[in-house]
Amino acid sequence: MAYDAQFLSTSLSFHSFYKSVPQGFRQSKGLSLLLVNSRINRNKQTRIFMEMQGNESPTTSNQSTINIPHVLTVAGSDSGAGAGIQADLKACAARGVYCSTVITAVTAQNTVGVQGVNVVPEDFVAEQMKSVLSDMHVDVVKTGMLPSIGIVKILHQHLREYPVRALVVDPVMVSTSGDVLAGPSVLAGFREELLPMADIITPNLKEASALLDGVKIKTVSDMRSAAKLLHDMGARNVLVKGGDLPDSLDAVDIFFNGEHLYELRSSRIKTRNTHGTGCTLASCIAAELAKGASMLEAVKVAKCFVETALDYSKEIFIGNGPQGPFDHLMKLKSNAHNSGRQVRFNPSDLFLYAVTDSGMNRRWGHSISDAVKAAVQGGATIVQLREKDIETRDFVEAAKSCLQICRAHGVPLLINDRIDVALACDADGVHIGQFDMPAHTARALLGPEKIIGVSCKTPEQAEQAWIAGADYIGCGGVYPTNTRQTISLLAWTLPVVAIGGIKVSNARPVMEIGVPNLKGVAVVSAIFDSECVLTETRKLHAVLTEATAAVK
Ligand SMILES: Nc1ncnc2c1ncn2[C@@H]1O[C@H](COP(=O)(O)OP(=O)(O)O)[C@@H](O)[C@H]1O
Numbered sequence: 001m002a003y004d005a006q007f008l009s010t011s012l013s014f015h016s017f018y019k020s021v022p023q024g025f026r027q028s029k030g031l032s033l034l035l036v037n038s039r040i041n042r043n044k045q046t047r048i049f050m051e052m053q054g055n056e057s058p059t060t061s062n063q064s065t066i067n068i069p070h071v072l073t074v075a076g077s078d079s080g081a082g083a084g085i086q087a088d089l090k091a092c093a094a095r096g097v098y099c100s101t102v103i104t105a106v107t108a109q110n111t112v113g114v115q116g117v118n119v120v121p122e123d124f125v126a127e128q129m130k131s132v133l134s135d136m137h138v139d140v141v142k143t144g145m146l147p148s149i150g151i152v153k154i155l156h157q158h159l160r161e162y163p164v165r166a167l168v169v170d171p172v173m174v175s176t177s178g179d180v181l182a183g184p185s186v187l188a189g190f191r192e193e194l195l196p197m198a199d200i201i202t203p204n205l206k207e208a209s210a211l212l213d214g215v216k217i218k219t220v221s222d223m224r225s226a227a228k229l230l231h232d233m234g235a236r237n238v239l240v241k242g243g244d245l246p247d248s249l250d251a252v253d254i255f256f257n258g259e260h261l262y263e264l265r266s267s268r269i270k271t272r273n274t275h276g277t278g279c280t281l282a283s284c285i286a287a288e289l290a291k292g293a294s295m296l297e298a299v300k301v302a303k304c305f306v307e308t309a310l311d312y313s314k315e316i317f318i319g320n321g322p323q324g325p326f327d328h329l330m331k332l333k334s335n336a337h338n339s340g341r342q343v344r345f346n347p348s349d350l351f352l353y354a355v356t357d358s359g360m361n362r363r364w365g366h367s368i369s370d371a372v373k374a375a376v377q378g379g380a381t382i383v384q385l386r387e388k389d390i391e392t393r394d395f396v397e398a399a400k401s402c403l404q405i406c407r408a409h410g411v412p413l414l415i416n417d418r419i420d421v422a423l424a425c426d427a428d429g430v431h432i433g434q435f436d437m438p439a440h441t442a443r444a445l446l447g448p449e450k451i452i453g454v455s456c457k458t459p460e461q462a463e464q465a466w467i468a469g470a471d472y473i474g475c476g477g478v479y480p481t482n483t484r485q486t487i488s489l490l491a492w493t494l495p496v497v498a499i500g501g502i503k504v505s506n507a508r509p510v511m512e513i514g515v516p517n518l519k520g521v522a523v524v525s526a527i528f529d530s531e532c533v534l535t536e537t538r539k540l541h542a543v544l545t546e547a548t549a550a551v552k
């Protein structure tokens with residue numbers, strides 16, 4: 001049996017892991033585990049070195065302890081294991097977070113529908129809740145099926161007695177198969193008790209409509225209005241999910257934080273295996289919040305996770321009904337299957353790609369983090385730190401502060417060339433050139449989740465990058481030279497970002513090339529060689545948005 005660090009971080013507490021190691025192995029070998037970039041402490045950006053010598057127990061006094069991010073799900077069991085508690089457990093495991101469970105109902109359910117529901121007595125729901133909350137440190141509570149008003153009230157009381165960092169409410173009412181899981185009597189409980197406590201509420205179209213007294217929600221514009229109305233009812237953040245939006249080629253969700261409305265789009269995966277998408281999304285949001293992500297970042301990661309899992313599982317066949325489950329744990333499968341797919345990478349993030357330059361920052365008296373902050377506030381959708389003449393120690397420090405800024409805005413941060421710096425600060429990935437470390441070696445070091453971009457000048461280089469597991473290619477020399485070769489590269493299968501001499505005045509024709517893989521433009525001087533990085537970024541963002549709308 002192999003004991004691997006990833007497995008440890010996803011499934012077991014340190015102590016139970018230790019206990020699971022055979023006695024002989026512990027005594028004869030001692031056990032050293034190096035968790036690099038462990039998800040356990042992602043937000044603290046720490047490397048954890050755990051050493052267990054001989055048969056010394058981890059509970060001895062000189063042993064430091066590790067707090068694993070912890071989500072408690074309060075939901076119903078699905079015997080078919082596609083949705084409910086079972087989906088929550090798998091989603092949290094896949095995201096590297098511990099998940100405890102309070103079961104509110106047991107359903108007899110499969111891919112055909114819900115054949116029966118047995119509601120757990122209220123005092124026993126209370127007992128489960130007390131058992132978990134009085135003993136364990138829970139970071140985030142996520143709710144799913146709450147089949148009676150009494151259970152809603154019990155939840156409310158316990159959350160007041162044992163406050164947690166965040167409450168994610170998935171107001172489950174009807175399963176995708178059309179079966180009722182929580183009747184209208186629960187609506188009042190959601191409205192009065194849970195919404196005002198919720199950090200985020202994640203209704204699908206039917207649920208949003210029910211919470212808003214039956215208002216019709218049929219278009220993205222209806223979803224936007226619904227998100228605002230639900231926010232007015234007390235939820236701090238609202239995500240109206242559009243999985244069931246008729247006639248939509250994309251899977252569109254609307255996120256509203258009381259200030260800004262975000263339209264989150266991903267491609268709609270053609271598959272029958274969508275049972276449990278809602279439960280998974282909410283658990284994934286809870287898991288990311290438990291790890292310390294901002295709300296927008298958590299929502300984006302969760303959506304990307306659902307899309308990736310659906311895509312990975314589109315052909316699996318479980319059960320004979322119309323709605324199959326999908327595979328949450330695709331990451332554990334062989335790399336050959338994964339072919340380097342990224343959970344965290346969304347090609348549309350390449351839209352306005354800001355690449356820093358230390359010379360320009362010096363010229364205008366900007367620190368790296370001030371320049372990055374302005375770019376992100378101006379609408380940059382991804383940032384790359386390209387610092388050629390900086391001490392490694394300073395680079396790591398600068399990268400850490402830029403990472404905080406970027407995470408707060410849900411914008412990925414990549415490091416140019418320096419895999420070591422990316423690892424040290426737990427950046428979202430790297431951008432490498434043809435003379436840097438080979439992409440497949442970078443992939444092996446960074447693992448399957450990080451973003452890897454490669455600068456390519458020829459189709460052969462692009463093919464190599466693709467084989468090595470790159471997520472996108474940077475295609476250089478758009479201006480002033482080499483346009484024909486550039487266009488042939490843009491037709492390549494990986495998402496492409498165009499680089500080279502692009503500025504506000506000439507960005508439009510690049511976007512208007514209209515090649516589907518061309519996801520955006522990367523710029524350095526257009527935004528950073530200026531006194532006001534914010535204004536220049538805003539201008540460029542406006543041009544790109546206009547050009548994209550014109551192409552559509
Ligand atoms: N076919 C699909 N392809 C990609 N994403 C999808 C698909 N169906 C649903 N989603 C996404 O899954 C999440 C759950 O949405 P939805 O299915 O509407 O919720 P529920 O399961 O509660 O009905 C949303 O982020 C939605 O956009």
Ligand SMILES: Cc1ncc(COP(=O)(O)O)c(N)n1
Nearest residue numbers: 076083084175176275276277
């Ligand atoms: C126990 C339980 N909880 C929640 C859902 C909703 O999931 P979905 O909307 O994907 O059917 C479900 N079907 N069963």
Ligand SMILES: [Mg+2]
Nearest residue numbers: 176243277278
């Ligand atoms: Mg669904």
